[in-house]
Amino acid sequence: MSIATPTQNPQSYLAAQExxxxxxxxxxxxxxxxxxxxxxxxxxxxxxxxxxxxxxxLDLILGYAGIVSLGHAAFFGIGAYTAGVLTKxxxxxxxxxxxxxxxxxxxxxxxxxxxxxxxRHLALIMITLGLGLLLHEIxxxxxxxxxxxxxxxxMQVWPLLGMFKFDLYGYTAYTYSLIVLLIVFVMARxxxxxxxxxxxxxxxxxxxxxxxxxxxxxxxxxxIYTIAAAMAGVAGALLAQTVGTVSLEAISFGRSADVxxxxxxxxxxxxxxxxxGAMIFMIARDQFSGIAPQYWxxxxxxxxxxxxxxxxxxxxxxxSALINRWRSRS
Amino acid sequence: xxxxxxxxxxxxxxTVGISAAQAQGTVKVGLIMTYSGQFxxxxxxxxxxxxxxMKQHGDKVAxxxxxxxRKDTGGPAPDVAKxxxxxxxxxxxxxxxxxxxxxxxAMAASDVSQEAKKFxxxxxxxxxxxxxxxxxxxxxxxxxxxxxxxxxxWAATKDGAKKAYTMVSDYGPGLDxxxxxxxxxxxxxxxxxxxxxxxVANPDFSAFVQRAKDLNPQxxxxxxxxxxxxxxxxxxxxxxxxxxxxxxxxxxxxxxxDDALKNMGDSALGIITAWxxxxxxxxxxxxxxxxxxRKDNNNINPNFFAVGGYDGMHLIYEALKKTSxxxxxxxxxxxxxxxxxxxxRGKITIDPEIRDIVQTIYIRRVEKVGGELKxxxxxxxxxxxxxxxxAMKK
Numbered sequence: 001m002s003i004a005t006p007t008q009n010p011q012s013y014l015a016a017q018e019x020x021x022x023x024x025x026x027x028x029x030x031x032x033x034x035x036x037x038x039x040x041x042x043x044x045x046x047x048x049x050x051x052x053x054x055x056x057x058l059d060l061i062l063g064y065a066g067i068v069s070l071g072h073a074a075f076f077g078i079g080a081y082t083a084g085v086l087t088k089x090x091x092x093x094x095x096x097x098x099x100x101x102x103x104x105x106x107x108x109x110x111x112x113x114x115x116x117x118x119x120r121h122l123a124l125i126m127i128t129l130g131l132g133l134l135l136h137e138i139x140x141x142x143x144x145x146x147x148x149x150x151x152x153x154x155m156q157v158w159p160l161l162g163m164f165k166f167d168l169y170g171y172t173a174y175t176y177s178l179i180v181l182l183i184v185f186v187m188a189r190x191x192x193x194x195x196x197x198x199x200x201x202x203x204x205x206x207x208x209x210x211x212x213x214x215x216x217x218x219x220x221x222x223x224i225y226t227i228a229a230a231m232a233g234v235a236g237a238l239l240a241q242t243v244g245t246v247s248l249e250a251i252s253f254g255r256s257a258d259v260x261x262x263x264x265x266x267x268x269x270x271x272x273x274x275x276x277g278a279m280i281f282m283i284a285r286d287q288f289s290g291i292a293p294q295y296w297x298x299x300x301x302x303x304x305x306x307x308x309x310x311x312x313x314x315x316x317x318x319x320s321a322l323i324n325r326w327r328s329r330s
Numbered sequence: 331x332x333x334x335x336x337x338x339x340x341x342x343x344x345t346v347g348i349s350a351a352q353a354q355g356t357v358k359v360g361l362i363m364t365y366s367g368q369f370x371x372x373x374x375x376x377x378x379x380x381x382x383x384m385k386q387h388g389d390k391v392a393x394x395x396x397x398x399x400r401k402d403t404g405g406p407a408p409d410v411a412k413x414x415x416x417x418x419x420x421x422x423x424x425x426x427x428x429x430x431x432x433x434x435x436a437m438a439a440s441d442v443s444q445e446a447k448k449f450x451x452x453x454x455x456x457x458x459x460x461x462x463x464x465x466x467x468x469x470x471x472x473x474x475x476x477x478x479x480x481x482x483x484w485a486a487t488k489d490g491a492k493k494a495y496t497m498v499s500d501y502g503p504g505l506d507x508x509x510x511x512x513x514x515x516x517x518x519x520x521x522x523x524x525x526x527x528x529x530v531a532n533p534d535f536s537a538f539v540q541r542a543k544d545l546n547p548q549x550x551x552x553x554x555x556x557x558x559x560x561x562x563x564x565x566x567x568x569x570x571x572x573x574x575x576x577x578x579x580x581x582x583x584x585x586x587x588d589d590a591l592k593n594m595g596d597s598a599l600g601i602i603t604a605w606x607x608x609x610x611x612x613x614x615x616x617x618x619x620x621x622x623x624r625k626d627n628n629n630i631n632p633n634f635f636a637v638g639g640y641d642g643m644h645l646i647y648e649a650l651k652k653t654s655x656x657x658x659x660x661x662x663x664x665x666x667x668x669x670x671x672x673x674x675r676g677k678i679t680i681d682p683e684i685r686d687i688v689q690t691i692y693i694r695r696v697e698k699v700g701g702e703l704k705x706x707x708x709x710x711x712x713x714x715x716x717x718x719x720x721a722m723k724k
Contacts, residue, residue, distance in 0.1 A: 040420050041417075043417060044413060140501060140530070143505060147502075148501055148502040149501045153437060153459070168442065170416065244438070245409075245412070245434070245437060246408075247434045249407045249434075254405070289402045293400045293401060293402035295366070296402065
């Protein structure tokens with residue numbers, strides 16, 4: 001985390017932060033590589049992009065505003081079920097489906113933010129966990145709507161833009177997920193480098209001081225929580241549309257926990273932390289479970305322990321510490 | 331539009347790849363199962379059945395070598411299952427997809443089977459409608475309604491039950507079981523005096539059992555997931571004084587599985603279940619199957635998951651023999667339709683129309699044989715088709 005030097009005024013600090021760095025451009029260009037280098041892995045790549053988007057949404061509230069959540073999959077699931085139910089009952093157009101899902105998830109996010117904004121730390125963990133479990137149970141008992149534990153069946157997703165069918169190889173799925181990820185990422189990036197984003201970091205760093213300097217803490221938290229919920233909803237809708245079904249797993253505690261693990265792996269409070277974490281987690285899972293389908297969780301656990309012990313700020317935190325040390329030496 | 335051009339080039343390249351793989355002498359079978367997580371036990375049983383079949387019959391069929399590729403979904407995860415199925419087809423170039431402990435995973439992979447025209451063998455997942463998702467799928471395990479509707483009819487007609495109370499777990503399979511039992515019980519002249527749906531992960535059943543007891547029904551039908559719950563509900567029945575000798579207790583085979591019986595103890599005595607397989611089934615083939623399985627699996631008895639894996643491999647082997655090693659979906663499913671063979675559970679057939687299993691449902695009672703609790707078969711209903719799919723066809 002770079003801190004503004006006294007000589008910089010806030011405007012020029014934010015402007016400097018917002019400039020696109022070459023490494024970022026390289027990163028996004030590299031996201032096109034799977035099309036050429038690994039055309040057999042495009043479905044995995046699309047699910048990494050979707051999970052990365054989900055982790056990014058958690059990063060906004062956890063990494064930037066300091067809201068710990070163990071129930072973020074609730075919004076992912078709401079988005080997924082909204083998109084799924086829409087296509088099931090005759091509206092299979094993907095892009096409008098995505099927007100409607102985002103709106104529904106945002107509404108749910110706003111309603112729960114009224115409670116969330118009043119609490120911190122352990123209480124927050126309990127509340128988000130409770131909300132997540134509650135929604136999971138609702139989805140289970142609303143069997144007529146969600147299909148319950150059998151999963152939502154009968155989704156008919158129309159071709160993207162009326163031209164590109166979701167194919168077996170995942171070309172459409174990855175192109176679609178990647179473009180949506182990029183658009184949402186640019187928006188999140190803009191948000192984080194705005195005065196509002198700075199205020200969020202202020203709330204994270206000093207909860208009591210922000211109201212003292214005139215920031216409306218609860219309004220800020222409500223806002224970012226709603227935005228993060230909408231983003232999670234988009235990720236859920238993307239998964240539903242590219243896979244063609246939704247199960248209770250989309251809204252489960254396991255998904256909330258996994259995304260937290262990914263964020264910690266990649267590095268919370270860094271824009272790319274969630275995406276990098278999702279990449280590491282899902283590629284590791286794919287490779288380890290290919291070697292030994294029974295024991296892959298063991299290796300993920302080992303990886304997590306190693307990262308937390310050796311790189312407390314995640315992989316990206318470790319990398320930037322390394323670069324800083326190298327720079328100061330030369 | 332360069333992206334699209336690259337996409338097209340990739341497609342072309344992989345099509346070439348597929349034909350190259352087929353020219354060689356292997357048949358690749360991709361297994362999608364729950365090797366990790368809470369359903370790992372089921373996958374272990376199924377894998378044991380698959381391995382035993384390959385050990386007994388070798389890995390060569392119709393001049394080709396069978397190669398198995400194992401993939402883990404880690405629980406009910408259709409998004410993972412669908413991705414794995416796509417990857418198996420696109421990357422590993424498998425000819426056949428098989429496995430599936432859980433319904434959502436089988437449903438998701440069925441889409442891929444349909445699109446890629448790949449033969450798909452369902453070795454457990456038991457919801458009826460899966461079969462409608464792909465015309466290249468066949469099921470060798472069981473269907474829920476096959477068991478519950480048979481039991482409901484049997485109870486009302488053969489066992490003299492006139493009134494029944496149903497208690498099921500409140501989730502998909504539980505609701506299907508409730509509907510199946512009630513429908514056939516009523517159709518056969520019985521009366522449902524009440525019903526209750528219980529939370530899925532329920533540790534204590536005494537309140538529910540008490541409610542049932544207050545109505546003093548002549549019989550109770552219950553469906554709950556395996557694991558720790560069967561012992562808990564049997565204990566609750568015993569504690570509340572619901573004696574299977576006075577009130578008939580009906581269930582499906584999951585209720586009195588091997589592990590469940592060990593935990594239930596004598597409170598299980600007299601419970602009547604309908605099921606398609608038990609390791610005590612008396613036949614020569616089953617004795618060999620059980621002995622072979624126990625030898626390779628630390629003396630654990632095979633259950634219905636294991637027999638599903640075993641019969642699934644049999645179907646794959648025999649279908650390949652019939653097509654002389656041809657692996658396209660149309661040829662394989664045509665070969666599988668109507669196939670009939672002797673399984674460790676008895677004679678089974680793949681229905682030529684609905685591609686689903688037709689088999690004998692055994693009615694068993696828990697009894698003490700030689701100091702051990704066993705499911706003793708005392709009646710059976712032969713040639714049971716899945717009633718839901720059969721009705722759809724009409």
